[in-house]
Amino acid sequence: MSFRGWFLLLFVLLSSATRPAGAQTFDPRSAIPPDSLKAADEILPYRPDSLRRRFDEERILNRLKAYSRRKTIMGKALSSLLNFTQRQEEQAGLDAVLLNRQFDQHNFKIVRRINIRTLDAFGYSLSDSTRIPRSFWEKSGNALHLKTARSRVRQVLLFRPGQPLEPQALAESERLLRQTPEILDARVLVNERSSTRDSVDITVLTTDVFSITAGAELGSATAGLITLGDENFLGLGHQLSNEYRYGRGLSTDNGENPQQWSYVGSYTAPFRNFVYGQARYRNEYNYRSGGASLRRDFYSPSARYAGAISFDSYDQNIALVVPPPGQPYVYYPLRSLVQDVWVGRSLRLRSYDLGYENPGRVIVAARALRTEFSAVPRPDPGTGIETPDYHNGTLLLGTVGYSVRRYYKDRYLFGFGRTEDVPAGTLLSFTAGVDVNRVVPRRYLAGRIAAAGFGPRSGYLYGALDLGIFQRLDQGRSWEQGVLSTEFTSFTRLYHVGNWQYRHFLSSRGTIGIDRRPGDLLQGITNDRGLRGFSPASPVLATSRFVLNYETTLFTPLSLLGFRLAGVAFADAAWVSDRPGGGSPFGGAPYTGFGLGLRFRNEFTALRTFQLLIGYYPRGIAAPNGIRMFESTRETVTFTDFGLGAPGTAPYQ
Secondary structure, three states: OOHHHHHHHHHHHHHHHOOOOHHHOOOHHHHOOOOOOOOOHHHOOOOOOOOOOOOOHHHHHHHHHHHHOOOOHHHHHHHHHEOOOOOHHHHOOOOOEOOOOOOHHHOOOEEEEEEEEEEOOOOOOOOOOOOOOOOHHHHHHHHOOOOOOHHHHHHHOOOOOOOEOOOOHHHHHHHHHHHOOOEEEEEEEEOOOOOOOOEEEEEEEEEEOEOEEEEEEEEEOOEEEEEEEEEEEOOOOEEEEEEEEEOOOOOOOOOOOOOOOEEEEEEEEEEHHHEEEEEEEEEEOOEEEEEEEEEEOOOOOOOOEEEEEEEEEEEEEEEOOOOOOOOOOOEEEEEEEEEEEEEEEEEEOOOOOOOOOOOEEEEEEEEEEEEEEEEOOOOOHHHOOOOOOOOOEEEEEEEEEEEEEEEEEEOOOOOOOOOEEEEEEEEEEEEEEEEEEOOOOEEEEEEEEEEEEEEOOOEEEEEEEEEEEEEEOOOOOOEEEEEEEEEEEEEOOOEEEOOEEEEEEEEEEEEEEEOOOOOOOEOOOEHHHOEOOOOEOOOOOEOEEEEEEEEEEEEEEEEEOOEEEEEEEEEEEEEEEOOOOOOOOOOOOOEEEEEEEEEEEOOOEOOOEEEEEEEEOOOOEOOOOOEEEEEEOOOOOOOOOOOOOOOOOOOOO
16 A cells, blocks of 8 residues: 555544544433433432432531521521521631640730630620620520629739739630639630730630529429529629439338438639638438538649648448348448648759740648547447447648649530640659557558540540558558549540531449448449449449440530530449458449430530430339439549649548
8 A cells, every 4th residue: 555545544543533522413312311220320410319318417407497597487486496507616727735835935025914805605706706695595694694703814814914924824824714614715815916025915805604503303293403503603703502402202111210301502712823712511311511621722734832721520320231131221320520731832843945844743742631530330249240440530641743734625525616625644643641540550551643645636545543551550560441443534536427526435433442441332333423324223332343434425516595416325334342341343243224315515504514315224223124214414524634632542432
């Protein structure tokens, strides 16, 4: 073939391989929907099959929003009940580290002016200055609320006008403001426009919670619970708490007429320099107590001194042994007066990073605890019950510890999107002392180790181990009244599924008695001490206990009358032992509980969490089917700070 023939053949092949423009052709098949059974996936439309479509929460929320905009009665009712506005706090980015170095350039400058602005509880936002109260409910709630006084805010700040600004004073002041029960959120900022090379102006913004709490819980026509309190009495940060329970339905088999009501109340007043005074009283069946105290804690790593003094009176009746089945309990009087005083000093460590303070602290503390008994149990010798060794004495204790405290920011732990502070760090402490009394002096030894870490992606992990025990200083040198305590807390990172978010929580607590005295018993396994919602048919008495709690919390975007909604699923287990003196709690089958429920939380009121739950308990409760519905205000997890407090004996309760 000639050159011209090859050229013509190549031209024909290229022309046939070239596709014409789409606008110049028409495919009749495009007017007919493809057969979904035979067509390839690439040419099928992207609209999914409506019969197999997965649950689309965004579509449902949009329909609810559209329905709430209608002018009908149902539309207006839905608009007043549900709040579909996504808050800006949830959309903003979050710096995980709280103690940052954002304002390091202002360290040691003179504080010239402090501008404090306090906002009411409803309708305001620190991240959106344009938000103001608009609805009738917001305006009515603010009308009943007294804003926090500026003098109360000044009490919490770690800086004063005319003084140099210490490192981390701004971030720590912001955290301490959020820790107060009367303040929801706070921002402490430097006014960069008016700041100079040697002085700064600081702005403090706070939003309150609606501090008044009142409630009534009706168990029956003649039984219930009445509560009344105020977390910010007169706007001064004073805390008033009252709880009265009536118609408790207590009965005994020995003809006794038990007290059918109980009362618990307290009043706490804050003063300058983080000093708090408190008066308290409790009165219930077989137990009455009252006392007063004045205290100052290691509220911050910057605190150098702490201490307290308190007086408490106790009047109770106790049972020394568990009677045989069908036999009544025999109670004996126990009355005492406790006087307590302690003082502590925090020592800063040298920092090798100029401009950044070493977070580690060495803390030393001493304590004197005087107990005087006016009445002690005296069982008849014929009963064979051992007489407990209660006697007057003074317990002298000293503690040396090393503490590293760090704080991080996170959200969706207890609240729905507000800033929350997560403590992390390390704590090592050793306590030694002597119990001075007229019978047998005793030595006390205790140690504690705790550590916690946090990451926005890895979650939170906390573990602690405590061991404390007395040794008699007589010829036998025997050990007694010991306790081994363990604690573990963990939660995962926050998972997202559309507008819904969830976490997993896991915690455990163990209290194991070691050579306990007769009559030393733990306070059951109900609520915070074990199984949530567990109401035993008969008291669960134990000398050792181990509790395991699991929970999944699903945070929804829904809001009902100002209460954000979350779903809760839980599983609890508690192992107990009633052997005299203590020992391992794993000798028998555990008490268990499983349940589901709803959690309502209002960030703007002092009573922030309200839960309606239903639980199933295979054994131990009076209900024949093991199912119980109950209400609870129990938080998901509880954080333990890494600051040392008063030297003391390991708790056994």
